[in-house]
Amino acid sequence: MNLDTNIGELWPLVWQGAYETLYIVAITLTLGGILGLLLGLALYVTRRGGLYASRATNLVLNVVVNFFRPIPFVIFIAAVQPLARVVVGTGIGNPAIIFALTLAAAFGISRIVEQSLVTVDPGVIEAARSVGASRLHIIRTVVLPEALGPLVLGYTFIFVALVDMSAIAGVIGGGGLGNFALQYGYRQFDAVVTWTAVVIIVALVQVVQLAGNVAARRIMRR
Amino acid sequence: MTTAAGPAATSVPLVELRDVHKTFPAARGGTPVEAIRGVDLSVEAGEIVGIVGYSGAGKSTLVRLINALESTTSGSVRIGGREIADLKERDLREVRLGIGMIFQQFNLFRSRTVWGNIAYPLEVAGVARAEQNQRISDLLHFVGLADKAHSHVDELSGGQKQRVGIARALATEPSLLLADESTSALDPETTQEVLSLLRRVNRELGITIVVITHEMDVVRSLAHRVVVMEAGRIVEQGPVVQVLSDPQQPVTRRFVSTIVDDEPDAEALAALHARHPGHFVKLAFRGDEVRQSDVFAELLSRDVRFELVYGGIEEVQGETFGNLTLALDGDPAAVTAAVAAVADLVPTTELSR
Ligand SMILES: Nc1ncnc2c1ncn2[C@@H]1O[C@H](COP(=O)(O)OP(=O)(O)OP(=O)(O)O)[C@@H](O)[C@H]1O
Ligand SMILES: [Mg+2]
Numbered sequence: 025m026n027l028d029t030n031i032g033e034l035w036p037l038v039w040q041g042a043y044e045t046l047y048i049v050a051i052t053l054t055l056g057g058i059l060g061l062l063l064g065l066a067l068y069v070t071r072r073g074g075l076y077a078s079r080a081t082n083l084v085l086n087v088v089v090n091f092f093r094p095i096p097f098v099i100f101i102a103a104v105q106p107l108a109r110v111v112v113g114t115g116i117g118n119p120a121i122i123f124a125l126t127l128a129a130a131f132g133i134s135r136i137v138e139q140s141l142v143t144v145d146p147g148v149i150e151a152a153r154s155v156g157a158s159r160l161h162i163i164r165t166v167v168l169p170e171a172l173g174p175l176v177l178g179y180t181f182i183f184v185a186l187v188d189m190s191a192i193a194g195v196i197g198g199g200g201l202g203n204f205a206l207q208y209g210y211r212q213f214d215a216v217v218t219w220t221a222v223v224i225i226v227a228l229v230q231v232v233q234l235a236g237n238v239a240a241r242r243i244m245r246r
Numbered sequence: 247m248t249t250a251a252g253p254a255a256t257s258v259p260l261v262e263l264r265d266v267h268k269t270f271p272a273a274r275g276g277t278p279v280e281a282i283r284g285v286d287l288s289v290e291a292g293e294i295v296g297i298v299g300y301s302g303a304g305k306s307t308l309v310r311l312i313n314a315l316e317s318t319t320s321g322s323v324r325i326g327g328r329e330i331a332d333l334k335e336r337d338l339r340e341v342r343l344g345i346g347m348i349f350q351q352f353n354l355f356r357s358r359t360v361w362g363n364i365a366y367p368l369e370v371a372g373v374a375r376a377e378q379n380q381r382i383s384d385l386l387h388f389v390g391l392a393d394k395a396h397s398h399v400d401e402l403s404g405g406q407k408q409r410v411g412i413a414r415a416l417a418t419e420p421s422l423l424l425a426d427e428s429t430s431a432l433d434p435e436t437t438q439e440v441l442s443l444l445r446r447v448n449r450e451l452g453i454t455i456v457v458i459t460h461e462m463d464v465v466r467s468l469a470h471r472v473v474v475m476e477a478g479r480i481v482e483q484g485p486v487v488q489v490l491s492d493p494q495q496p497v498t499r500r501f502v503s504t505i506v507d508d509e510p511d512a513e514a515l516a517a518l519h520a521r522h523p524g525h526f527v528k529l530a531f532r533g534d535e536v537r538q539s540d541v542f543a544e545l546l547s548r549d550v551r552f553e554l555v556y557g558g559i560e561e562v563q564g565e566t567f568g569n570l571t572l573a574l575d576g577d578p579a580a581v582t583a584a585v586a587a588v589a590d591l592v593p594t595t596e597l598s599r
């Protein structure tokens with residue numbers, strides 16, 4: 025095995041990559057998280073027996089989500105590139121990758137949000153209705169707080185998935201640790217560089233997953 | 247907080263249902279469900295009404311129509327004289343604020359403490375914070391959970407959870423409390439605790455209560471009046487003592503038989519006959535009109551030997567009644583004469599072999 029390595033000169037790029045990964049994931053998790061939350065709430069409340077039950081709306085939402093969600097991300101990036109040019113002004117680089125990731129994340133998150141919300145006991149919603157709370161008030165003060173534990177776990181899961189998906193950013197000139205590993209590790213046959221990136225990504229994922237687990241446990245202990 | 251004792255007759259019933267129907271639309275591929283089929287019901291301010299019926303009779307649907315969690319298909323629902331059948335959602339919320347509800351599974355918010363659960367309806371009602379605190383503290387004392395104010399609901403026992411449920415339901419000072427199977431998830435001892443709390447809610451706070459249950463024991467120890475439902479209709483109703491001592495409908499009789507011995511069924515009768523010689527009669531004692539000692543003296547004076555083989559005496563809300571099955575033995579003519587004499591004193595049924 026060839027252990028000749030350039031890692032000594034590449035450290036600045038490692039930190040640059042780590043920073044870019046964090047920054048891409050943070051923005052997409054925030055924007056995609058909000059969009060996904062709204063979409064997931066819409067999926068949930070329009071279900072049969074839901075607060076705003078509507079078969080037609082629920083059907084349309086499901087068709088849309090089911091259409092976009094299974095598209096492999098690398099193809100999704102290419103497919104939404106024209107749209108990225110319109111919305112963020114460019115089809116390449118970090119803005120374009122953030123745009124594509126945000127959209128893809130929103131669809132994925134919507135399902136995770138929906139799954140978290142269906143764990144809320146319909147009985148507590150009934151209890152809130154019986155004291156005269158409005159439906160929007162119930163969503164804010166009962167549905168979301170009661171599902172907070174599963175939601176935190178779901179968003180943690182999505183963080184990990186976004187780190188994974190962001191590694192492909194290089195195909196349209198985006199940055200990040202994944203791109204760094206491919207460019208300076210894989211293509212240069214430099215296993216040490218590749219594994220350095222891997223270790224940093226694994227460490228990042230572990231820390232976030234641990235934090236998410238602890239937070240969810242504290243919330244659900246109540 | 248107001249005080250009142252027992253049912254007080256007023257001109258306008260607190261709850262008045264007239265020819266109410268509720269049909270749930272068909273689920274995919276199914277047929278529509280007629281859950282309520284023409285119900286008339288009045289609940290007077292201050293009384294405790296027990297609604298009994300088997301699963302699927304429509305009890306839950308009926309109370310959900312009363313606090314407008316469900317809308318009627320047709321008919322009229324009046325709360326305190328006000329028709330709610332065609333109110334808008336916003337006005338319905340105001341009606342619900344005046345009606346408390348407690349549930350079989352308690353339905354407490356797990357994301358809130360005991361205190362937070364009781365605060366919820368007050369937040370919805372927009373009650374000022376200082377008044378909220380005062381009211382929550384009063385309620386915690388009333389239900390005996392002052393030391394649990396900051397506990398999480400998962401740390402409470404079933405009985406404690408239901409007491410929180412009751413405190414939450416009372417927070418907005420409703421005039422009516424609906425209790426849907428509120429003790430069905432509790433053990434017998436805890437059930438008694440919750441029932442006596444509900445009794446205090448009625449006596450000390452003057453709150454009208456509608457309890458749904460399939461346990462006749464709950465009706466016997468709590469309700470003033472009982473309503474029996476079957477297949478979406480009310481088939482019998484009346485004061486508890488009257489219905490328990492003299493049930494008319496088969497479904498009512500089945501419910502009553504779970505707590506009051508009526509007469510032995512065919513199988514028990516056959517077994518009794520195998521062990522006891524003689525002629526079987528069931529005597530129905532109601533109230534204090536006829537003393538048992540008079541009846542027994544009558545039998546003894548007629549040279550008829552008798553044995554008590556089945557039945558019991560019940561005491562319900564201060565009234566005594568009972569059904570006693572006797573095996574009479576002796577000269578056939580004497581027995582016949584004795585039965586006739588006893589029948590003049592109390593309602594008597596001959597139980598044939
Ligand atoms: N939301 C609903 N949609 C469709 N059917 C319903 C709905 N709610 C109740 N039903 C039906 O209406 C009928 C009466 O139900 P309800 O819950 O009122 O009975 P219940 O007397 O409370 O029974 P239980 O003792 O089991 O609680 C049942 O056949 C039930 O399946
Ligand atoms: Mg029910």
